[in-house]
Amino acid sequence: MTSVLARRRNRIDDLGGRSLSADALIRLRRNPVAIVGAVIIGLFVLVSIFAPLIAPHDAAAVFPELQRNLRPDSIPGAQPGFPLGSDQNGRDFFSRLILASRQTLIVGVLATLIGLVLGVVIGALAGAFGGWVDTVLMRVTDVLLSIPSLLLAISIAALAAQPSQTTVIIAVALVNVPIFARLLRGSMLAQRESDHVLAATSLGVKRSAIVIRHMLPNAMGPVIVQATLTLATSILDAAALSFLGLGDGDPARAEWGLMLANAQAYLDVRPALAFYPAIAIILVALGFTLLGEALREALDPKGRR
Amino acid sequence: MRALLEVEDLTVAFTRRGEPDSVAVDGVSFDVQPGEIVGLVGESGCGKSVTSLAIMRLLPERGNRVTGSVRMEGESLLDLSDAGMRERRGRDLSMIFQDPLSSLNPVIPVGLQVTEVLTRHRGLKKDAARREAADLLDRVGIPDPRRRLDSYPHQLSGGMRQRALIAIALACTPRLLIADEPTTALDVTIQAQILDLLKQLVAETGTALVMITHDLGVVAGLCDRVNVLYGGRIVERAERHELFRAPRHPYTHGLLGSIPRLDGPPGEELTAIRGSVNDNLPWTAACAFAPRCPRALEVCTASTPEVEEHDGRLLRCFNPVEGS
Numbered sequence: 001m002t003s004v005l006a007r008r009r010n011r012i013d014d015l016g017g018r019s020l021s022a023d024a025l026i027r028l029r030r031n032p033v034a035i036v037g038a039v040i041i042g043l044f045v046l047v048s049i050f051a052p053l054i055a056p057h058d059a060a061a062v063f064p065e066l067q068r069n070l071r072p073d074s075i076p077g078a079q080p081g082f083p084l085g086s087d088q089n090g091r092d093f094f095s096r097l098i099l100a101s102r103q104t105l106i107v108g109v110l111a112t113l114i115g116l117v118l119g120v121v122i123g124a125l126a127g128a129f130g131g132w133v134d135t136v137l138m139r140v141t142d143v144l145l146s147i148p149s150l151l152l153a154i155s156i157a158a159l160a161a162q163p164s165q166t167t168v169i170i171a172v173a174l175v176n177v178p179i180f181a182r183l184l185r186g187s188m189l190a191q192r193e194s195d196h197v198l199a200a201t202s203l204g205v206k207r208s209a210i211v212i213r214h215m216l217p218n219a220m221g222p223v224i225v226q227a228t229l230t231l232a233t234s235i236l237d238a239a240a241l242s243f244l245g246l247g248d249g250d251p252a253r254a255e256w257g258l259m260l261a262n263a264q265a266y267l268d269v270r271p272a273l274a275f276y277p278a279i280a281i282i283l284v285a286l287g288f289t290l291l292g293e294a295l296r297e298a299l300d301p302k303g304r305r
Numbered sequence: 306m307r308a309l310l311e312v313e314d315l316t317v318a319f320t321r322r323g324e325p326d327s328v329a330v331d332g333v334s335f336d337v338q339p340g341e342i343v344g345l346v347g348e349s350g351c352g353k354s355v356t357s358l359a360i361m362r363l364l365p366e367r368g369n370r371v372t373g374s375v376r377m378e379g380e381s382l383l384d385l386s387d388a389g390m391r392e393r394r395g396r397d398l399s400m401i402f403q404d405p406l407s408s409l410n411p412v413i414p415v416g417l418q419v420t421e422v423l424t425r426h427r428g429l430k431k432d433a434a435r436r437e438a439a440d441l442l443d444r445v446g447i448p449d450p451r452r453r454l455d456s457y458p459h460q461l462s463g464g465m466r467q468r469a470l471i472a473i474a475l476a477c478t479p480r481l482l483i484a485d486e487p488t489t490a491l492d493v494t495i496q497a498q499i500l501d502l503l504k505q506l507v508a509e510t511g512t513a514l515v516m517i518t519h520d521l522g523v524v525a526g527l528c529d530r531v532n533v534l535y536g537g538r539i540v541e542r543a544e545r546h547e548l549f550r551a552p553r554h555p556y557t558h559g560l561l562g563s564i565p566r567l568d569g570p571p572g573e574e575l576t577a578i579r580g581s582v583n584d585n586l587p588w589t590a591a592c593a594f595a596p597r598c599p600r601a602l603e604v605c606t607a608s609t610p611e612v613e614e615h616d617g618r619l620l621r622c623f624n625p626v627e628g629s
């Protein structure tokens with residue numbers, strides 16, 4: 001009994017600040033969907049960090065004992081030392097699968113981050129200034145949004161003379177820019193009409209401080225949620241670009257989208273070559289989506305208790 | 306004594322392409338003496354909030370036209386540059402709004418919102434501003450102010466938030482404070498506390514207060530002079546005691562009659578004012594209140610009543626209630 005009372009008292013006495021984001025984190029930890037998503041992503045990140053330690057072999061190494069058994073109608077399966085058998089070129093499939101997680105993480109995170117930063121700058125400018133700045137920026141955004149995202153990414157990637165991982169990142173990042181810009185601009189506009197911005201204005205707070213301190217932090221919620229969801233689509237887009245041959249052409253490099261593309265020719269010989277990379281892509285995308293959805297719920301003011 | 310704030314013929318019209326302008330405030334004039342508490346009373350839609358926003362120049366940039374003059378200490382606020390107005394807001398004149406929760410920024414601690422004003426207008430350094438902010442919170446009756454500085458708005462109760470907003474508004478001891486229905490969102494006991502606090506603070510600091518409210522109870526306890534607004538125009542202005550002793554405009558009379566009185570005879574029926582603001586006539590050729598007025602004459606719907614002064618009281622009515 002006393003312990004309950006003591007805890008209540010403590011809670012009442014706890015005047016220290018607990019911000020909205022701290023509140024959201026607490027709500028997030030109670031949500032099983034968030035935990036599933038976080039576990040998937042956590043495993044994925046761990047695997048990609050420690051990939052060279054986990055993978056028994058080098059991604060590019062060709063093994064004679066595997067290559068010997070390659071036939072047009074059969075690819076060697078699991079055997080001692082090679083848990084998932086060989087790929088179509090006599091390399092260790094398991095090692096390649098593990099090492100590919102790194103590429104995927106780098107591409108996904110960088111493409112999202114670059115898109116986020118550019119999008120936030122554009123959206124904040126449009127939302128804060130309004131008028132012709134808003135009109136010009138948003139019309140450009142509209143044009144970019146009107147093109148299907150993958151088509152846009154393909155066009156941008158195709159502009160590069162030499163397809164590489166960098167061009168994939170840039171292409172996917174540019175596709176993300178208008179999404180973030182549009183989203184932030186909308187919530188900045190909503191903030192501009194809000195009571196607390198009016199109150200800050202009535203106190204003579206400078207315009208720059210109003211934008212940076214009073215509008216932007218309040219407008220970022222939906223953008224952060226979108227960022228987690230965009231991580232998923234960025235990974236899918238990057239995989240799609242590799243699959244379509246617009247990624248890094250280096251056959252030694254392991255990348256899930258590329259592995260999937262190359263496995264096409266051997267689908268009837270050894271479907272596992274396509275199955276594992278596909279499952280990996282789906283799992284990671286699912287992880288980010290689950291976490292993003294949970295984050296959206298946690299940040300939703302209506303969910304506050 | 307020279308008036309602190311002189312509002313003359315203030316008119317605010319909301320413009321919309323393809324539609325006739327809608328006039329929210331229609332030639333309102335009043336003044337506020339230093340340290341005085343002036344009430345602006347009327348029902349929803351009578352233009353009281355728009356008047357306050359126009360004085361603070363907080364109306365949206367587009368879609369409205371403000372004419373007339375607003376002078377503070379002789380300087381025309383409507384002619385100031387945007388930057389000049391930003392300098393004055395919060396320092397010379399500031400404002401408290403209706404809803405204390407939405408008027409505070411939810412993502413930054415309360416303390417920062419107090420110090421922000423102090424660093425902006427009084428040039429205080431971070432540490433000094435924080436000490437001053439704690440003092441301010443203490444003065445408005447927030448317990449344990451030092452720790453409260455780190456609280457976020459959602460961790461404070463409604464009354465506490467309004468106290469914090471008052472602290473912010475009075476942080477630079479402005480000479481004029483406009484309070485737009487500061488107690489509407491609070492429950493009755495808290496209302497009384499907040500009003501007492503406001504009254505005490507403006508007395509201490511010599512700040513003049515423009516109290517905007519629809520609640521005559523608030524006016525009765527607080528204001529020196531009262532302006533009654535109807536349909537964007539002032540229909541009656543009097544000293545507080547005069548107004549309550551003998552309301553002369555039928556609208557004021559009706560407002561007072563619609564409030565239950567503790568000292569009234571038992572079983573007394575309250576008289577309601579019939580109709581709503583939607584029944585108003587345009588002021589251009591009638592008294593806007595005429596359709597709802599129990600004392601309306603032929604002339605009330607035929608021509609506009611002008612403001613007349615009777616023994617220190619302004620009145621805009623053809624057929625006022627006889628003073629007793």
